[in-house]
Amino acid sequence: MLPLDNKIDHTIDEFEIKGKQFYFKEMCNWNLNRSNYIKAWQSAFQRQDMEESLDWMLGTKLNKTYIIEDSDGIIVSAYSMLKNNCLINKNKIDIGLCNNVFCNKKYFRYKLFDRISHLSLNNSSDYFSFAYGFPNRLAIRGHQRVGWSLPDPIKLYSYQISKIHSRYNSKASSEIRELNSFDSNEAKFFCEKIAQVSREKAEESNNYRISKTSSYYNWRFFQRNILKDRDYYICYNDSAISFFSVYKTDPQLNILDIQWKNNSAFISMIFELINFIKTKSLPGFRFISRELFKLLELELPNLDINVIEQIPLIINEFNDSKAFNPQSINLSFSDYDVY
Structure with missing residues (x-):
């Protein structure tokens, strides 16, 4: 803290x-x-x-x-x-x-x-x-009453591992570690790494993009109190990195944040997550990132995808500049405090 x-x-x-x-x-x-x-x-x-x-x-x-x-x-x-x-x-x-x-x-x-x-x-x-x-x-109506707008909700996606084709069983070149195994220097390194990749992708983009700082990542994942109902992990290779959690009581994997420099690094990391899911006998993984959805749909079309929930989103643009388009921004679980 x-x-x-x-x-x-x-x-x-x-x-x-x-x-x-x-x-x-x-x-x-x-x-x-x-x-x-x-x-x-x-x-x-x-x-x-x-x-x-x-x-x-x-x-x-x-x-x-x-x-x-x-x-x-x-x-x-x-x-x-x-x-x-x-x-x-x-x-x-x-x-x-x-x-x-x-x-x-x-x-x-x-x-x-x-x-x-x-x-x-x-x-x-x-x-x-x-x-x-x-x-x-x-609480939505109360927030609207004081000036918040209500754009389209955020989709919660669920991918079921049972439908994955055998060709996705390739040996992954990524690694997974539980967050509690990191010392302070390692935590700092990975927070700086994912923040750098996030920033570089944002600078390459010409629209709206959340770009979290290394301080935010450190607070969000390494300073968080220990929760009895879930464990936190990191999956990474030289050009991609992801934070995810695994719930214990209702076993499921939530991809909290994922950043990659190229598609091959992304696929390597997804392969490692798939191997982890199979080893842990988990049903699949969940996420809200639209960018992740689009790339998975492109690279792994045989995955069984479902939208299992619509999460309400509210927006309040100060000074009424109308410069922000909520439909163009890519949000992830790490952008709020619940998961």
Whole structure:
């Protein structure tokens, strides 16, 4: 976890609703707010776990978090934006992933969701060119009400290994390792490598492309708390690299992020993943990357493909520039915090 600077939260705005005073702040010190925030989060979501995951998600400089406190200093609402990067026609911009939005049920009739949304988005526009999010379906209407647009959903693809033709049993020249086997120097090397490949591909492209930094990859995969229900791996060769996870309770492989310099390196890595899946007796693999889908369809046409789910996507383009086309961007599981 990347610790936040030792700063004191500062009040950005204060307001009164139904005779009660509230204070809108940017949360600058996770350690100072940790206990108060976790209690508020657990109360809002009715969950009594997730402390380590919240340490990982909220205790990083990458995540900008806004809170509303009541007059007793209790957090009653929160709204976060996780920093990511995107290249649009080769120009780098900062973008924000909306995450961990909640309101205390005690203040249900105070419309704090609308209030914190407007305040947080207004302040976020000073730091990000646009924001995106993957809300649960019950929250979509509320996000639309405060200005988010709802483009076409993201397709969740599933490839079933049972249909693979025998000609795909070629010996792979890639390697797979579990992430917990890496020391800090190795982790740094692979994060820099995949970030470099991602950046090079983005610079070669003339449209929209997420281009994550090595710091983002390091936080996303190597600083994450240990989760009991899944293991994380890396598959790589000289010109391609992929992070993936394997769930234990409902065995499945999720390709979280995949970058390649050429198609032959990509195919080598897919062969190694197929061998891994067969060894582990997994049903196949899942992903959301449209770019990965197109190349698999081209190179491995006998794979049995299904769209098993439509994941809601919301977009908020600040300053109403209309320069961003959500249909042209390629998202992966690593671009949000769930998988």
